[in-house]
Amino acid sequence: MYSFTEENYIKAIYKLQEKSGISVNTNAIAEIMQTKAASVTDMVKKLSEKKLLSYAKYKGVELTELGRKMALEMIRKHRLWETFLYDKLNFSWDEVHDIAEQLEHIKSTKLIDCLDEFLGFPENDPHGDPIPGKNGLIQRIELYKISELGIGEFGVISGVVNHSSLFLQHLEKNQLVLGKGIEIISKSDFDQSLRIKIEGGIPIMISNEVARNVLLKKSR
């Protein structure tokens, strides 16, 4: 059995490996784990002995197939619990993450598979992130930041980069929620702010900061 701490390290390393390529370095891990590089070295040695990752001194770490599988199971649990809180208990999308951080550590395969079924085998969590299946497969759709689209292009809001409560609440206030279709009207050369039209609404201005943190599936 793995401890909560071990599980959180594996999840953190997986996420780092996702974005920044292959080998993950000690300081990066220390930063997301809110700990010191020395502690990371200790833990990484332990996880390496448990065959969850491969590690070479000064060369960073890389998850093994076993470690990758474990990370995906954690993510599956996290996102299914978020969906439960959102769909069944009517939590808002900015409240679900912290509780899911606790729930993702509950050990029971049957529990998570029954929950999956109870929720109707959802494909995405309340933030639009894909939920890995029982098999560990994760279906990836090409998503674009609003800031990446050109004038006149259309898209459907399908995810967020920033998951903070503050940001999610801001989006909600501006009708920028999952599933909404939008069109790019114009861009400012001064501050890269955008004018967009939300389906069934009037055009609004959004900052470049917002545009870089909302993900779209291209449409039309």
Added chain:
Amino acid sequence: MYSFTEENYIKAIYKLQEKSGISVNTNAIAEIMQTKAASVTDMVKKLSEKKLLSYAKYKGVELTELGRKMALEMIRKHRLWETFLYDKLNFSWDEVHDIAEQLEHIKSTKLIDCLDEFLGFPENDPHGDPIPGKNGLIQRIELYKISELGIGEFGVISGVVNHSSLFLQHLEKNQLVLGKGIEIISKSDFDQSLRIKIEGGIPIMISNEVARNVLLKKSR
């Protein structure tokens, strides 16, 4: 914030205090916590400093009002999660306890209150045990063991003393499930086994061991 271990100690002490009167002794705690008396002494000192219980050397411990409140919150969470697993995810009544042991440690008042509402404010868990309310109140109904009833008396199965999977599965095989009405037909003077009639069924024999572990609400 309290650790899982601290929480489990408080719950254990509460349960001991329930049955065996006021002051709980070290060895008894050690036994349910599956640990050594020395470890109990260490922990009990710590919990005493945290004002969760009062402790006098060699005299045993007693929960404070704070400790009692905490224990009831744990029990509320445990029983609500058991009800969730049973009612919503279709677990059988002998499968829910172990997972609830994990879930009862999730920290979120909103979560548990929303879960309570989602379940329709249940009054009893799948084993018939009462679920403490938000206020910490627990409604107690007078229950009797089957073995305590006399010939010709009627009762409705409303709880169990023994919660083991083996026992619960045995009951299920014999139609002895929550809500069933039964009548005492006769008792054997030899081994105290009983002949009982289950509502809408034919009379069956049950051992004294079973009769001492099933709780009834008297009826008629």
Added chain:
DNA sequence: TAATATTTTTAGACTAGTCTAAAAATATTT
């Protein structure tokens, strides 16, 4: 009430996970 048995506490040690400070390795700049 004295001897004996049982329960409880203390003392000291161990592991997991963390930390700080300093040493060693690697990367960058001159």
Added chain:
DNA sequence: AAATATTTTTAGACTAGTCTAAAAATATTA
């Protein structure tokens, strides 16, 4: 290539929670 800066590792220490072995207190029996 040498000097300097940064990253990573090691060494040693701390806390929480546990253990065993032995001492101290309490309970039971003769």
